[in-house]
Amino acid sequence: MEIKNIILQELGANIREIRESKDLSQENLAEISNLHRTYIGLIERGKKNPTAITLLRISSALEVPVSKLFEGIAYE
Amino acid sequence: MEIKNIILQELGANIREIRESKDLSQENLAEISNLHRTYIGLIERGKKNPTAITLLRISSALEVPVSKLFEGIAYE
DNA sequence: GTGTGACTTTGAGTCCGTC
């Protein structure tokens, strides 16, 4: 599934961009969202396919709507 | 995790609402989104926590942006 | 402060069926 990896990389890039715009480190975000530091890294690099709940935890920690994480991403 | 179940139920209710507004059966949606028939049912009843890719497949099949699936849902 | 490989446990997602 090539398309899947591309999407996850875009999703991760969006998350990283938002995180950096808030001047947060991966460690900071991990704390706020109650996720593990390394797991945040995996998501940002598109190595993981996070679930709805995980996405909501991240968007809540970043104080943005979930839709912001998916900005510019379409399945096809 | 009580909060988690509530969120998944809301997410599922949103999906069901959109699906019915398009006059699709769960089977129709399953076909279009390339997901299993029973799995769509589980998601709509809030029994499953779909991944980012799955959410994109559903939103694509329903021809709505992902944000529509999360309408009215906040983590806390 | 982040990347990565390895690891265990849990749950996503499929497939069979019945009501």
Place this chain on the structure above:
DNA sequence: AGACGGACTCAAAGTCACA
């Protein structure tokens, strides 16, 4: 057409040590 169950596979969740 949909709810629900059991059994199954493989990936997500979550953590760690080390670069």
